[in-house]
Amino acid sequence: MRVLKAVIMDAPAMERTVTRLSHEVIERNKGAGNIVIVGIRTRGEFLARRIAARIETVERIKIDIGFLDITLYRDDLLGKLEQPRMKGTDILFDISDRDVILTDDVLFTGRTIRAALDELIDLGRPKSIQLAVLIDRGHRQLPIKADYVGKNVPTALAESIRVHMKEVDGEDSILLMHPEGEGG
Amino acid sequence: MPLLSKHLLGLEGMPKNDIQLILDTAESFREVLERPIKKVPPLQGKTIANMFFEGSTRTQLSFELAERRLSADVLGFQVSGSSVSKGESLKDTARNIEAMKVDMVVMRHWAAGAPHYLSKVIDANVVNAGDGAHEHPTQALLDMYTLKEKYGRIEGLHVCIVGDVLHSRVARSNIQGLKTMGARVSVCGPATMIPKELDRLGVEIYHHLDDVLQEVDVLNVLRLQLERDAGRFFPSIREYHNSYGITRERLEKAGRPITIMHPGPINRDVELSADVADGEHSVILQQVLNGVAVRMAVLYLLATGN
Numbered sequence: 001m002r003v004l005k006a007v008i009m010d011a012p013a014m015e016r017t018v019t020r021l022s023h024e025v026i027e028r029n030k031g032a033g034n035i036v037i038v039g040i041r042t043r044g045e046f047l048a049r050r051i052a053a054r055i056e057t058v059e060r061i062k063i064d065i066g067f068l069d070i071t072l073y074r075d076d077l078l079g080k081l082e083q084p085r086m087k088g089t090d091i092l093f094d095i096s097d098r099d100v101i102l103t104d105d106v107l108f109t110g111r112t113i114r115a116a117l118d119e120l121i122d123l124g125r126p127k128s129i130q131l132a133v134l135i136d137r138g139h140r141q142l143p144i145k146a147d148y149v150g151k152n153v154p155t156a157l158a159e160s161i162r163v164h165m166k167e168v169d170g171e172d173s174i175l176l177m178h179p180e181g182e183g184g
Numbered sequence: 185m186p187l188l189s190k191h192l193l194g195l196e197g198m199p200k201n202d203i204q205l206i207l208d209t210a211e212s213f214r215e216v217l218e219r220p221i222k223k224v225p226p227l228q229g230k231t232i233a234n235m236f237f238e239g240s241t242r243t244q245l246s247f248e249l250a251e252r253r254l255s256a257d258v259l260g261f262q263v264s265g266s267s268v269s270k271g272e273s274l275k276d277t278a279r280n281i282e283a284m285k286v287d288m289v290v291m292r293h294w295a296a297g298a299p300h301y302l303s304k305v306i307d308a309n310v311v312n313a314g315d316g317a318h319e320h321p322t323q324a325l326l327d328m329y330t331l332k333e334k335y336g337r338i339e340g341l342h343v344c345i346v347g348d349v350l351h352s353r354v355a356r357s358n359i360q361g362l363k364t365m366g367a368r369v370s371v372c373g374p375a376t377m378i379p380k381e382l383d384r385l386g387v388e389i390y391h392h393l394d395d396v397l398q399e400v401d402v403l404n405v406l407r408l409q410l411e412r413d414a415g416r417f418f419p420s421i422r423e424y425h426n427s428y429g430i431t432r433e434r435l436e437k438a439g440r441p442i443t444i445m446h447p448g449p450i451n452r453d454v455e456l457s458a459d460v461a462d463g464e465h466s467v468i469l470q471q472v473l474n475g476v477a478v479r480m481a482v483l484y485l486l487a488t489g490n
Contacts, residue, residue, distance in 0.1 A: 069212065072224040072484075083488050086212040122221040 002160060002177040008135065008153055011172035017150040018047070021132050022054035024148050029099055034127065036064040037101045040116050041087045044068075044104035046167045047134060051103060064098075066091030073115035089119070096124040101148075105163040107133040110144035135174060137161055187485050191303045191310040194319035195360040203328070203364060209481035210329050210474070216253065217477055227256035227487050232288040233281050235261045236313070240292050242448055242472070243313050243323070247290050250479035256487075259286065274298060275305055282306045288487065291315075309486040317351045323447055324357035326478040327404060328365060330471050334443060335401075339366035344396045346428060347406030347455055348377045348417070354447045355406060359387055372396050373406075373428060376417040393428055397438035404445040405430055408455050421454055431457040435465075443467055 009017065026032050032055050039048025045067045052063040067090045071077070074084070102116055113131060120129060132148035137155045153161065153176065162175045187202050195203070216224055232251045236244050251258045261281070274293075281289065288309040291299045296316030303310040314320040331338050343362055349355040349371045362369045363386060370388035371378055378389055390396040408424065418424045435442055444456070444466045452458045461468060 072212075072216075072226045074226075077226050077488055078230070083485070086209055088212045088215055090215070118225070122223070123219060 001180045003180050004175055005159065005178040006176040007173065008151065008161070008176055009172075009174040014134070014150075014172045014174065017134065018050045019054055021148045021150060022051045022058065025051065025101055025130070025132065026055060026059060028130070028147070032059045032061060032063060034097075034099045035101060036066065036093065036095060036098045037103060038066045038068055038091060038095070038116075038120065040102065040104040040112060041067050041069045042168060043163055043165050044102075046165045047103040047105060047132070048101075049167075051101070051132065064093045066093065066095075068102075068116050068119055070112060070115040070119055073119045075111060075115065089123075091123060094124055095120065095126045097127050100126040100129045101132055102129055103132045105134050105165075106161050107131070107136045107144075107146050107149075108139055108161075110140045110142035113144050114142050134163060135161055187489050190486070190489065191299070191312075192321055192482055192486065193300050193303060193310065193312045195321045195324055195357045195364070196319065198321075198361070198364065200364050203325070203361060206325055206478065206481050206485060207329050207332055209485055210325075210478045213253075213480040213484070214333075214474065214477040216480070217473065223253050223255060225255045226484055227251070227254040229257075230287045230487055231257045231259060231285065232290060232483070233259040233261055233284075233286045233308075234313075235277070235281065235289055235291045235293075237291070237293045237298070238314070240314065242475075243292065243320075246472070246475045247311075247313060247322075247479050250476050250483060251290075253476070254480055254483060254487075256288075256483070259284070274302065278302050278306050282308060288483065311482060311486065314353055316353065317356070318353050319357045319360075320353040320447075321357050321361075322475070322479050322482060323354050324361040325482070326471055326475040327354075327358055327445055327447075328361055329474045329478050330445065330467050331367075331402060331443075333470070333474065334467060338362065340368070341401045342368040342370065342399060343402040343404060344370045344372055344390070344400045345404045345406060346372045346393070346430065348408060349373055349382070349406065350377045350379050350417075351409055351412060352406050354404075358404060359385060363387075370396055370400070374418050374424075393430075393434065394437070397434065397442065398440075400442060402443045402445060403430060404447075405456050407447060407449065408451055410451065410454075425454055429453070429455060429457060430460050432459050432463070435460065441465055445471060448472070 037048045037052045039045035048065050052065045069087045069089045071084045071086045130147040133146045134150040136149045136152050158179050160177045164173045290311045290313050292313040293315050296318035298315050299310050299312040345355045372390040446468050
Protein backbone atom coordinates (compact mmCIF):
# COMPACT_ATOMS: atom_id res chain seq x y z
CA MET A 1 0.00 0.00 0.00
CA ARG A 2 1.09 3.48 -0.80
CA VAL A 3 -0.13 6.65 0.84
CA LEU A 4 -0.38 10.14 -0.55
CA LYS A 5 2.49 12.41 0.43
CA ALA A 6 1.80 15.44 -1.71
CA VAL A 7 -0.23 16.66 -4.66
CA ILE A 8 2.32 17.81 -7.20
CA MET A 9 -0.13 19.18 -9.75
CA ASP A 10 -3.88 19.49 -10.00
CA ALA A 11 -5.83 19.80 -13.24
CA PRO A 12 -5.35 23.56 -13.82
CA ALA A 13 -1.65 23.28 -13.03
CA MET A 14 -1.27 20.45 -15.52
CA GLU A 15 -3.00 22.48 -18.18
CA ARG A 16 -0.73 25.47 -17.58
CA THR A 17 2.29 23.18 -17.68
CA VAL A 18 1.27 21.68 -21.03
CA THR A 19 0.74 25.18 -22.39
CA ARG A 20 4.20 26.29 -21.23
CA LEU A 21 5.90 23.14 -22.62
CA SER A 22 4.17 23.69 -25.97
CA HIS A 23 5.38 27.27 -26.16
CA GLU A 24 8.91 26.24 -25.23
CA VAL A 25 8.89 23.69 -28.05
CA ILE A 26 7.79 26.33 -30.55
CA GLU A 27 10.32 28.84 -29.26
CA ARG A 28 13.27 26.46 -29.26
CA ASN A 29 12.49 25.23 -32.78
CA LYS A 30 11.66 28.69 -34.13
CA GLY A 31 8.20 27.57 -35.15
CA ALA A 32 6.69 24.14 -35.55
CA GLY A 33 7.06 23.54 -39.29
CA ASN A 34 9.47 20.64 -38.99
CA ILE A 35 8.16 19.19 -35.76
CA VAL A 36 6.57 15.81 -35.17
CA ILE A 37 5.47 14.64 -31.74
CA VAL A 38 5.88 11.04 -30.62
CA GLY A 39 4.41 9.91 -27.31
CA ILE A 40 5.52 6.87 -25.36
CA ARG A 41 2.55 4.70 -24.53
CA THR A 42 0.52 4.89 -22.31
CA ARG A 43 0.50 8.38 -20.77
CA GLY A 44 3.12 9.90 -23.04
CA GLU A 45 0.58 9.35 -25.80
CA PHE A 46 -1.87 11.74 -24.16
CA LEU A 47 0.82 14.30 -23.38
CA ALA A 48 1.75 14.16 -27.09
CA ARG A 49 -1.86 14.72 -28.11
CA ARG A 50 -2.23 17.69 -25.73
CA ILE A 51 0.99 19.39 -26.77
CA ALA A 52 0.15 18.84 -30.44
CA ALA A 53 -3.33 20.33 -29.98
CA ARG A 54 -1.84 23.34 -28.20
CA ILE A 55 0.79 23.94 -30.89
CA GLU A 56 -1.81 23.55 -33.64
CA THR A 57 -3.93 26.26 -32.02
CA VAL A 58 -1.02 28.65 -31.63
CA GLU A 59 0.75 28.05 -34.94
CA ARG A 60 -2.32 27.18 -37.05
CA ILE A 61 -0.63 24.20 -38.70
CA LYS A 62 -1.25 20.45 -38.58
CA ILE A 63 1.21 18.54 -36.41
CA ASP A 64 2.00 14.87 -37.13
CA ILE A 65 1.73 12.76 -33.99
CA GLY A 66 2.68 9.14 -33.43
CA PHE A 67 2.93 6.69 -30.58
CA LEU A 68 5.67 4.35 -29.46
CA ASP A 69 5.25 1.06 -27.65
CA ILE A 70 8.76 0.42 -26.35
CA THR A 71 7.97 -3.07 -25.00
CA LEU A 72 10.16 -4.84 -27.56
CA TYR A 73 13.10 -2.58 -26.73
CA ARG A 74 13.01 -2.93 -22.96
CA ASP A 75 16.19 -4.14 -21.29
CA ASP A 76 14.27 -6.12 -18.65
CA LEU A 77 11.97 -8.02 -20.99
CA LEU A 78 13.45 -11.48 -20.48
CA GLY A 79 13.03 -12.68 -16.95
CA LYS A 80 10.28 -10.30 -15.97
CA LEU A 81 7.58 -11.85 -13.85
CA GLU A 82 4.72 -10.23 -15.63
CA GLN A 83 4.55 -10.18 -19.37
CA PRO A 84 3.81 -6.69 -20.64
CA ARG A 85 0.88 -6.43 -23.02
CA MET A 86 1.89 -4.71 -26.23
CA LYS A 87 -0.17 -1.78 -27.38
CA GLY A 88 1.66 -1.34 -30.66
CA THR A 89 3.74 1.38 -32.24
CA ASP A 90 1.74 3.68 -34.44
CA ILE A 91 3.79 6.17 -36.44
CA LEU A 92 2.27 6.71 -39.86
CA PHE A 93 4.84 9.15 -41.24
CA ASP A 94 8.54 9.20 -41.99
CA ILE A 95 10.50 10.70 -39.10
CA SER A 96 13.66 11.15 -41.21
CA ASP A 97 14.95 14.74 -41.16
CA ARG A 98 12.18 15.84 -38.81
CA ASP A 99 12.59 17.31 -35.33
CA VAL A 100 11.03 14.67 -33.12
CA ILE A 101 9.57 15.76 -29.78
CA LEU A 102 9.49 12.62 -27.67
CA THR A 103 7.02 12.82 -24.79
CA ASP A 104 6.56 10.82 -21.61
CA ASP A 105 4.87 11.52 -18.30
CA VAL A 106 7.73 10.87 -15.85
CA LEU A 107 11.50 10.82 -16.40
CA PHE A 108 13.09 8.49 -13.85
CA THR A 109 15.94 6.04 -14.53
CA GLY A 110 16.17 6.95 -18.21
CA ARG A 111 15.79 3.34 -19.34
CA THR A 112 12.43 3.88 -21.02
CA ILE A 113 13.88 6.82 -22.94
CA ARG A 114 16.91 4.75 -23.98
CA ALA A 115 14.51 2.11 -25.37
CA ALA A 116 12.45 4.79 -27.14
CA LEU A 117 15.59 6.33 -28.69
CA ASP A 118 16.68 2.94 -30.02
CA GLU A 119 13.27 2.29 -31.50
CA LEU A 120 13.07 5.76 -33.08
CA ILE A 121 16.50 5.34 -34.67
CA ASP A 122 15.31 2.03 -36.17
CA LEU A 123 12.37 3.87 -37.68
CA GLY A 124 14.42 6.51 -39.47
CA ARG A 125 17.03 9.24 -39.07
CA PRO A 126 15.47 12.25 -37.40
CA LYS A 127 17.19 15.63 -37.63
CA SER A 128 16.94 15.84 -33.86
CA ILE A 129 15.17 14.17 -30.96
CA GLN A 130 14.09 16.35 -28.06
CA LEU A 131 12.56 15.05 -24.86
CA ALA A 132 9.56 16.59 -23.11
CA VAL A 133 8.27 15.24 -19.78
CA LEU A 134 5.73 16.36 -17.22
CA ILE A 135 7.86 15.35 -14.23
CA ASP A 136 11.59 14.78 -13.76
CA ARG A 137 12.00 12.87 -10.53
CA GLY A 138 15.77 12.30 -10.69
CA HIS A 139 17.62 9.00 -10.03
CA ARG A 140 18.96 8.64 -13.56
CA GLN A 141 20.85 5.42 -14.36
CA LEU A 142 21.78 6.50 -17.87
CA PRO A 143 23.18 9.76 -19.27
CA ILE A 144 19.83 11.12 -20.44
CA LYS A 145 18.26 14.50 -19.79
CA ALA A 146 15.02 16.21 -20.77
CA ASP A 147 14.86 19.30 -23.00
CA TYR A 148 11.49 20.38 -21.66
CA VAL A 149 10.45 19.67 -18.06
CA GLY A 150 7.07 20.40 -16.53
CA LYS A 151 8.37 20.23 -13.00
CA ASN A 152 11.47 18.91 -11.26
CA VAL A 153 10.42 16.87 -8.24
CA PRO A 154 13.13 15.59 -5.89
CA THR A 155 12.05 12.16 -4.66
CA ALA A 156 13.31 9.30 -2.55
CA LEU A 157 13.83 6.04 -4.44
CA ALA A 158 11.10 4.30 -2.47
CA GLU A 159 8.55 6.94 -3.38
CA SER A 160 6.55 6.89 -6.57
CA ILE A 161 4.91 9.40 -8.83
CA ARG A 162 1.35 8.72 -9.91
CA VAL A 163 0.21 10.55 -13.01
CA HIS A 164 -3.50 10.58 -13.77
CA MET A 165 -4.73 11.81 -17.11
CA LYS A 166 -8.36 12.40 -18.04
CA GLU A 167 -8.14 10.24 -21.14
CA VAL A 168 -7.33 7.03 -19.22
CA ASP A 169 -7.86 7.83 -15.56
CA GLY A 170 -10.88 10.12 -15.67
CA GLU A 171 -9.09 13.06 -14.04
CA ASP A 172 -5.94 15.14 -14.28
CA SER A 173 -3.58 15.06 -11.31
CA ILE A 174 -0.01 14.19 -10.36
CA LEU A 175 0.59 12.73 -6.93
CA LEU A 176 3.67 11.87 -4.93
CA MET A 177 3.13 8.58 -3.10
CA HIS A 178 4.98 7.23 -0.12
CA PRO A 179 5.31 3.60 0.94
CA GLU A 180 3.19 3.01 4.03
CA GLY A 181 4.93 2.69 7.38
CA GLU A 182 8.04 4.66 6.45
CA GLY A 183 6.95 7.94 8.01
CA GLY A 184 6.80 11.17 6.09
CA MET B 185 -0.70 -11.88 -19.13
CA PRO B 186 1.52 -14.77 -20.21
CA LEU B 187 0.48 -17.77 -22.24
CA LEU B 188 -0.82 -20.56 -20.06
CA SER B 189 1.63 -23.08 -21.40
CA LYS B 190 5.36 -23.25 -21.90
CA HIS B 191 5.11 -24.89 -25.30
CA LEU B 192 3.01 -24.52 -28.39
CA LEU B 193 2.21 -28.10 -29.30
CA GLY B 194 -1.26 -27.77 -30.77
CA LEU B 195 -4.50 -25.83 -30.68
CA GLU B 196 -6.52 -28.69 -29.23
CA GLY B 197 -7.48 -27.58 -25.75
CA MET B 198 -5.83 -24.17 -26.07
CA PRO B 199 -7.96 -21.61 -24.23
CA LYS B 200 -9.64 -18.85 -26.21
CA ASN B 201 -7.72 -16.20 -24.23
CA ASP B 202 -4.39 -17.66 -25.32
CA ILE B 203 -5.39 -17.66 -28.97
CA GLN B 204 -6.66 -14.11 -28.60
CA LEU B 205 -3.40 -13.02 -26.95
CA ILE B 206 -1.34 -14.51 -29.80
CA LEU B 207 -3.52 -12.85 -32.45
CA ASP B 208 -3.39 -9.47 -30.66
CA THR B 209 0.37 -9.68 -30.21
CA ALA B 210 0.80 -10.62 -33.87
CA GLU B 211 -0.82 -7.33 -34.77
CA SER B 212 2.06 -5.44 -33.13
CA PHE B 213 4.55 -7.52 -35.08
CA ARG B 214 2.63 -7.01 -38.28
CA GLU B 215 3.37 -3.29 -37.85
CA VAL B 216 7.07 -4.07 -37.32
CA LEU B 217 7.09 -5.83 -40.71
CA GLU B 218 6.05 -2.55 -42.37
CA ARG B 219 9.02 -0.64 -40.94
CA PRO B 220 12.14 0.29 -42.90
CA ILE B 221 14.17 -1.74 -40.39
CA LYS B 222 12.13 -4.88 -39.78
CA LYS B 223 14.09 -6.07 -36.80
CA VAL B 224 13.38 -5.62 -33.10
CA PRO B 225 15.55 -6.69 -30.15
CA PRO B 226 13.40 -8.64 -27.65
CA LEU B 227 14.99 -12.07 -28.12
CA GLN B 228 18.59 -10.86 -28.12
CA GLY B 229 20.76 -13.53 -26.54
CA LYS B 230 18.22 -16.32 -27.04
CA THR B 231 19.13 -19.27 -29.22
CA ILE B 232 16.49 -21.10 -31.23
CA ALA B 233 17.08 -24.42 -32.97
CA ASN B 234 14.96 -25.26 -35.99
CA MET B 235 14.78 -29.05 -36.21
CA PHE B 236 13.09 -30.09 -39.43
CA PHE B 237 12.85 -33.85 -39.71
CA GLU B 238 10.67 -33.45 -42.75
CA GLY B 239 11.11 -31.26 -45.78
CA SER B 240 9.52 -27.84 -45.62
CA THR B 241 10.67 -24.72 -47.34
CA ARG B 242 8.20 -22.04 -46.49
CA THR B 243 7.43 -22.93 -42.89
CA GLN B 244 11.12 -23.16 -42.12
CA LEU B 245 11.90 -19.88 -43.87
CA SER B 246 8.99 -18.20 -42.15
CA PHE B 247 10.14 -19.35 -38.71
CA GLU B 248 13.72 -18.40 -39.47
CA LEU B 249 12.72 -14.94 -40.60
CA ALA B 250 10.54 -14.51 -37.50
CA GLU B 251 13.44 -15.57 -35.26
CA ARG B 252 15.94 -13.26 -36.92
CA ARG B 253 13.54 -10.33 -36.83
CA LEU B 254 13.29 -10.84 -33.08
CA SER B 255 17.12 -10.78 -32.91
CA ALA B 256 17.43 -14.40 -31.76
CA ASP B 257 20.37 -16.56 -32.78
CA VAL B 258 19.24 -19.31 -35.11
CA LEU B 259 20.52 -22.87 -35.45
CA GLY B 260 19.40 -24.70 -38.55
CA PHE B 261 19.11 -28.46 -38.42
CA GLN B 262 18.13 -30.56 -41.40
CA VAL B 263 17.60 -34.26 -41.31
CA SER B 264 19.59 -34.88 -44.44
CA GLY B 265 23.23 -34.53 -43.56
CA SER B 266 22.58 -34.77 -39.83
CA SER B 267 23.17 -37.76 -37.59
CA VAL B 268 19.46 -38.59 -37.61
CA SER B 269 20.07 -40.24 -40.95
CA LYS B 270 22.78 -42.21 -39.17
CA GLY B 271 20.23 -43.65 -36.78
CA GLU B 272 20.43 -41.32 -33.80
CA SER B 273 17.26 -41.33 -31.72
CA LEU B 274 15.12 -38.26 -31.29
CA LYS B 275 15.97 -38.19 -27.63
CA ASP B 276 19.72 -38.18 -28.24
CA THR B 277 19.41 -35.54 -30.93
CA ALA B 278 17.40 -33.38 -28.57
CA ARG B 279 19.83 -33.88 -25.69
CA ASN B 280 22.69 -32.80 -27.90
CA ILE B 281 20.84 -29.74 -29.07
CA GLU B 282 20.08 -28.89 -25.47
CA ALA B 283 23.70 -29.33 -24.43
CA MET B 284 24.39 -26.42 -26.74
CA LYS B 285 22.26 -24.24 -24.46
CA VAL B 286 19.39 -23.77 -26.83
CA ASP B 287 16.44 -21.85 -25.38
CA MET B 288 13.76 -22.88 -27.83
CA VAL B 289 13.23 -25.65 -30.34
CA VAL B 290 10.99 -25.34 -33.37
CA MET B 291 10.29 -28.84 -34.64
CA ARG B 292 8.73 -30.33 -37.73
CA HIS B 293 8.46 -34.12 -37.58
CA TRP B 294 6.83 -36.82 -39.67
CA ALA B 295 5.60 -38.61 -36.53
CA ALA B 296 2.51 -37.32 -34.76
CA GLY B 297 3.33 -36.52 -31.13
CA ALA B 298 7.08 -36.06 -31.64
CA PRO B 299 7.09 -32.45 -30.30
CA HIS B 300 5.02 -33.55 -27.31
CA TYR B 301 7.61 -36.18 -26.54
CA LEU B 302 10.42 -33.66 -26.99
CA SER B 303 8.76 -31.22 -24.59
CA LYS B 304 8.91 -33.87 -21.89
CA VAL B 305 12.62 -34.64 -22.25
CA ILE B 306 14.14 -31.17 -22.60
CA ASP B 307 13.87 -27.88 -20.73
CA ALA B 308 13.63 -25.61 -23.75
CA ASN B 309 10.33 -24.23 -25.06
CA VAL B 310 9.04 -26.40 -27.89
CA VAL B 311 7.07 -25.09 -30.85
CA ASN B 312 5.36 -27.61 -33.08
CA ALA B 313 5.93 -26.70 -36.72
CA GLY B 314 3.87 -29.67 -37.90
CA ASP B 315 3.80 -33.23 -36.59
CA GLY B 316 2.64 -35.98 -38.93
CA ALA B 317 -1.06 -35.69 -39.73
CA HIS B 318 -1.71 -34.31 -36.26
CA GLU B 319 -1.33 -30.53 -35.80
CA HIS B 320 0.29 -27.48 -37.37
CA PRO B 321 -0.71 -24.81 -34.87
CA THR B 322 1.14 -21.79 -36.28
CA GLN B 323 -0.48 -22.36 -39.69
CA ALA B 324 -3.94 -22.32 -38.13
CA LEU B 325 -3.05 -19.25 -36.08
CA LEU B 326 -1.89 -17.38 -39.17
CA ASP B 327 -5.04 -18.46 -41.00
CA MET B 328 -7.14 -17.10 -38.15
CA TYR B 329 -5.09 -13.90 -38.05
CA THR B 330 -5.69 -13.44 -41.77
CA LEU B 331 -9.44 -13.89 -41.26
CA LYS B 332 -9.46 -11.42 -38.39
CA GLU B 333 -7.54 -8.95 -40.54
CA LYS B 334 -10.03 -9.31 -43.39
CA TYR B 335 -13.32 -9.53 -41.47
CA GLY B 336 -12.46 -7.95 -38.11
CA ARG B 337 -13.74 -11.07 -36.40
CA ILE B 338 -13.66 -14.87 -36.50
CA GLU B 339 -16.82 -15.59 -34.57
CA GLY B 340 -19.74 -16.41 -36.78
CA LEU B 341 -17.73 -16.80 -40.00
CA HIS B 342 -18.41 -19.94 -41.97
CA VAL B 343 -15.11 -21.52 -42.97
CA CYS B 344 -15.04 -24.63 -45.12
CA ILE B 345 -11.89 -26.72 -45.34
CA VAL B 346 -11.74 -28.41 -48.73
CA GLY B 347 -9.79 -31.49 -49.73
CA ASP B 348 -7.77 -34.19 -48.02
CA VAL B 349 -8.83 -33.50 -44.45
CA LEU B 350 -7.86 -36.99 -43.34
CA HIS B 351 -4.13 -36.48 -43.84
CA SER B 352 -4.05 -32.78 -43.00
CA ARG B 353 -2.54 -31.33 -39.86
CA VAL B 354 -3.49 -27.91 -41.19
CA ALA B 355 -7.13 -28.99 -41.17
CA ARG B 356 -6.94 -30.45 -37.67
CA SER B 357 -5.38 -27.34 -36.14
CA ASN B 358 -7.76 -25.05 -38.01
CA ILE B 359 -10.79 -27.00 -36.84
CA GLN B 360 -9.66 -26.82 -33.21
CA GLY B 361 -8.79 -23.15 -33.33
CA LEU B 362 -11.78 -22.00 -35.34
CA LYS B 363 -14.22 -23.90 -33.12
CA THR B 364 -12.66 -22.36 -30.02
CA MET B 365 -12.99 -18.90 -31.55
CA GLY B 366 -16.65 -19.45 -32.39
CA ALA B 367 -16.56 -19.92 -36.16
CA ARG B 368 -18.85 -22.23 -38.08
CA VAL B 369 -16.61 -24.93 -39.51
CA SER B 370 -17.33 -27.37 -42.29
CA VAL B 371 -15.25 -29.71 -44.41
CA CYS B 372 -15.76 -30.82 -47.97
CA GLY B 373 -14.04 -33.65 -49.80
CA PRO B 374 -14.37 -37.23 -51.00
CA ALA B 375 -15.68 -39.62 -48.36
CA THR B 376 -12.34 -41.44 -48.39
CA MET B 377 -10.60 -38.25 -47.22
CA ILE B 378 -12.96 -37.12 -44.46
CA PRO B 379 -12.51 -38.69 -41.03
CA LYS B 380 -15.88 -39.81 -39.71
CA GLU B 381 -15.35 -38.62 -36.14
CA LEU B 382 -15.39 -34.99 -37.25
CA ASP B 383 -19.11 -34.53 -36.63
CA ARG B 384 -18.42 -35.16 -32.95
CA LEU B 385 -16.34 -31.96 -32.97
CA GLY B 386 -19.32 -30.07 -34.31
CA VAL B 387 -17.93 -29.89 -37.85
CA GLU B 388 -20.40 -30.08 -40.74
CA ILE B 389 -19.47 -32.54 -43.45
CA TYR B 390 -20.16 -31.93 -47.14
CA HIS B 391 -19.29 -34.10 -50.11
CA HIS B 392 -20.57 -31.78 -52.84
CA LEU B 393 -18.70 -28.55 -53.29
CA ASP B 394 -21.60 -26.68 -54.90
CA ASP B 395 -23.76 -27.29 -51.82
CA VAL B 396 -21.32 -25.64 -49.43
CA LEU B 397 -20.51 -22.76 -51.79
CA GLN B 398 -24.04 -21.45 -51.29
CA GLU B 399 -23.40 -20.58 -47.65
CA VAL B 400 -19.70 -20.28 -47.01
CA ASP B 401 -17.63 -17.12 -46.35
CA VAL B 402 -14.19 -18.66 -46.63
CA LEU B 403 -12.68 -21.67 -48.37
CA ASN B 404 -9.46 -22.98 -46.91
CA VAL B 405 -8.26 -25.18 -49.75
CA LEU B 406 -5.89 -27.94 -48.75
CA ARG B 407 -3.01 -29.04 -50.88
CA LEU B 408 -3.44 -32.43 -52.46
CA GLN B 409 -0.44 -34.23 -51.03
CA LEU B 410 0.49 -36.04 -54.21
CA GLU B 411 3.90 -36.98 -52.80
CA ARG B 412 2.16 -38.91 -50.03
CA ASP B 413 0.34 -41.22 -52.36
CA ALA B 414 -2.91 -39.30 -52.09
CA GLY B 415 -3.86 -40.97 -55.35
CA ARG B 416 -5.01 -44.04 -53.48
CA PHE B 417 -8.02 -42.11 -52.20
CA PHE B 418 -9.59 -40.97 -55.49
CA PRO B 419 -9.62 -42.30 -59.03
CA SER B 420 -7.60 -39.60 -60.83
CA ILE B 421 -6.34 -36.06 -60.49
CA ARG B 422 -8.68 -34.99 -63.27
CA GLU B 423 -11.64 -36.44 -61.44
CA TYR B 424 -10.56 -34.80 -58.19
CA HIS B 425 -10.28 -31.49 -59.97
CA ASN B 426 -13.73 -31.89 -61.52
CA SER B 427 -15.33 -32.63 -58.14
CA TYR B 428 -13.33 -30.52 -55.70
CA GLY B 429 -11.17 -28.15 -57.72
CA ILE B 430 -11.99 -24.50 -57.00
CA THR B 431 -12.53 -22.69 -60.28
CA ARG B 432 -13.73 -19.25 -61.26
CA GLU B 433 -16.89 -20.65 -62.92
CA ARG B 434 -17.81 -22.48 -59.75
CA LEU B 435 -17.30 -19.44 -57.54
CA GLU B 436 -19.24 -17.22 -59.94
CA LYS B 437 -22.13 -19.66 -59.87
CA ALA B 438 -22.21 -19.39 -56.08
CA GLY B 439 -22.85 -15.68 -56.55
CA ARG B 440 -21.25 -14.49 -53.31
CA PRO B 441 -17.78 -13.22 -52.45
CA ILE B 442 -15.80 -16.14 -51.04
CA THR B 443 -12.35 -15.63 -49.57
CA ILE B 444 -9.79 -18.16 -50.79
CA MET B 445 -7.03 -19.44 -48.51
CA HIS B 446 -4.38 -22.06 -49.15
CA PRO B 447 -1.48 -23.14 -46.92
CA GLY B 448 0.81 -23.59 -49.95
CA PRO B 449 2.48 -24.78 -51.99
CA ILE B 450 -0.36 -24.82 -54.52
CA ASN B 451 -0.87 -27.55 -57.10
CA ARG B 452 -2.17 -25.12 -59.70
CA ASP B 453 -5.22 -26.34 -61.58
CA VAL B 454 -5.54 -29.36 -59.31
CA GLU B 455 -7.15 -28.13 -56.06
CA LEU B 456 -7.21 -24.49 -57.14
CA SER B 457 -7.32 -22.99 -60.60
CA ALA B 458 -4.62 -20.44 -61.35
CA ASP B 459 -7.03 -17.54 -61.89
CA VAL B 460 -8.64 -18.14 -58.49
CA ALA B 461 -5.28 -18.43 -56.72
CA ASP B 462 -4.28 -15.06 -58.17
CA GLY B 463 -7.79 -13.59 -58.05
CA GLU B 464 -9.19 -10.69 -56.08
CA HIS B 465 -10.63 -12.84 -53.29
CA SER B 466 -7.41 -14.76 -52.70
CA VAL B 467 -5.54 -13.92 -49.47
CA ILE B 468 -2.84 -16.52 -50.05
CA LEU B 469 0.05 -14.06 -50.10
CA GLN B 470 -1.29 -12.21 -47.04
CA GLN B 471 -1.19 -15.58 -45.29
CA VAL B 472 2.52 -15.82 -46.06
CA LEU B 473 3.23 -12.33 -44.72
CA ASN B 474 1.02 -12.80 -41.66
CA GLY B 475 2.77 -16.09 -40.98
CA VAL B 476 5.96 -14.25 -40.07
CA ALA B 477 4.10 -11.89 -37.70
CA VAL B 478 2.20 -14.73 -36.03
CA ARG B 479 5.36 -16.79 -35.54
CA MET B 480 7.11 -13.74 -34.09
CA ALA B 481 4.21 -13.41 -31.64
CA VAL B 482 4.36 -17.06 -30.60
CA LEU B 483 8.14 -17.05 -30.10
CA TYR B 484 8.03 -13.74 -28.27
CA LEU B 485 5.23 -14.81 -25.93
CA LEU B 486 6.89 -18.13 -25.11
CA ALA B 487 10.32 -16.55 -24.55
CA THR B 488 9.04 -13.78 -22.29
CA GLY B 489 6.40 -15.92 -20.58
CA ASN B 490 8.52 -17.16 -17.69
